[in-house]
Amino acid sequence: MPDYYQESESEKLFQQTSKFPKTQPNPHIRGNQETQTIMLMVILALLPAILFSGYLFGWTVYLNYLLAMLTGICVEFLWFKWIKRRYQWDYSAVLTALLLGMNLPPSAPWYFPIIGTTFAIIVIKEFFGGLGYNFINPALGGRAFLVALFYQQMFTISWPDPPFNKLSPQPFDPTIDTLSGATPLAVMRAGETLSLDELNAAFFGFIGGRAGETSAFLLLLGGIFLIYKKIIGFHIPSIVLGTIGLGAFILGPTGLFTGSWQNIIGHIISGGAILGAFFMATDYASTPSTKMGEIIFAFGVGLLVVVFRFFGLTNEGVSYGILIMNCFTPAIDRLLRLRVLGEGKQSPFNLKINA
Numbered sequence: 001m002p003d004y005y006q007e008s009e010s011e012k013l014f015q016q017t018s019k020f021p022k023t024q025p026n027p028h029i030r031g032n033q034e035t036q037t038i039m040l041m042v043i044l045a046l047l048p049a050i051l052f053s054g055y056l057f058g059w060t061v062y063l064n065y066l067l068a069m070l071t072g073i074c075v076e077f078l079w080f081k082w083i084k085r086r087y088q089w090d091y092s093a094v095l096t097a098l099l100l101g102m103n104l105p106p107s108a109p110w111y112f113p114i115i116g117t118t119f120a121i122i123v124i125k126e127f128f129g130g131l132g133y134n135f136i137n138p139a140l141g142g143r144a145f146l147v148a149l150f151y152q153q154m155f156t157i158s159w160p161d162p163p164f165n166k167l168s169p170q171p172f173d174p175t176i177d178t179l180s181g182a183t184p185l186a187v188m189r190a191g192e193t194l195s196l197d198e199l200n201a202a203f204f205g206f207i208g209g210r211a212g213e214t215s216a217f218l219l220l221l222g223g224i225f226l227i228y229k230k231i232i233g234f235h236i237p238s239i240v241l242g243t244i245g246l247g248a249f250i251l252g253p254t255g256l257f258t259g260s261w262q263n264i265i266g267h268i269i270s271g272g273a274i275l276g277a278f279f280m281a282t283d284y285a286s287t288p289s290t291k292m293g294e295i296i297f298a299f300g301v302g303l304l305v306v307v308f309r310f311f312g313l314t315n316e317g318v319s320y321g322i323l324i325m326n327c328f329t330p331a332i333d334r335l336l337r338l339r340v341l342g343e344g345k346q347s348p349f350n351l352k353i354n355a
Contacts, residue, residue: 041231046098075118099137102275108211120139183271246302308321
């Protein structure tokens with residue numbers, strides 16, 4: 001370095017700034033909620049529904065949860081070893097495993113949670129950079145992988161026979177109308193109206209379905225707990241469920257705008273809508289970064305659920321509605337971004353629309 005440069009003002013200024021501590025990687029602004037705390041809160045919110053699912057469907061459901069959790073922890077630990085990074089214990093693998101287990105049929109064999117969780121953790125999450133970089137919900141990605149591999153088994157319907165037992169599972173058939181064969185969605189798909197007893201059973205969970213999605217009551221309590229703790233917002237679940245209810249009213253069994261209140265509530269509390277709206281459509285990493293973007297995202301999820309339920313081959317809808325809108329999240333974020341301070345005039349929601 002030339003001598004004249006060492007005596008320059010710019011070099012002196014550079015030497016002074018070099019004494020300051022180096023700027024750490026982002027995020028630079030942190031809230032009061034750490035990742036571990038958030039994950040633990042969500043797990044705590046799910047715990048009543050998880051415990052009750054074993055009471056409804058039997059001990060094998062607990063075994064599937066346990067296998068999913070052990071698989072999630074092991075494959076994530078081995079992945080960090082393989083890429084030679086320090087393992088970060090943040091409970092996210094446990095949460096993904098539990099959500100996947102709740103989306104499995106109660107009759108799922110032991111290898112379903114192992115295959116699904118491995119795919120969710122390694123392919124959906126770690127291949128894209130780890131926690132916070134997954135572009136779709138990992139648990140739903142793992143479930144979609146299992147549906148592709150084991151379509152018939154994944155749509156097998158089991159009915160609860162509490163305590164800790166289940167009736168013999170039956171393959172999915174929307175035309176079945178026996179008590180042990182037709183879920184509330186299948187009853188409504190056949191053009192019938194749910195009775196008060198059927199609504200009551202659907203609300204408390206005494207119906208056929210996936211292991212952890214049947215008790216709308218306990219899932220609602222968990223969702224309200226997360227809103228109270230400010231882990232999630234109210235707008236995404238309410239818009240998802242409101243759109244589903246509006247669709248059920250518009251597409252009534254006897255023509256447009258003929259949906260009964262029983263069927264509106266039935267669509268909202270059945271088919272995993274509560275589980276998806278509160279616990280999976282609110283995933284931080286795979287939803288838009290602006291509030292308006294989240295509103296569009298939630299409306300899109302609800303609309304897709306209605307399309308799948310009323311015009312699709314099966315009653316499946318919530319998981320694929322969320323996965324499809326997860327894929328739209330980058331486009332929504334590209335279209336809508338927060339207005340930088342001083343940039344142009346004030347705008348609704350402080351948004352800047354990129355043309």
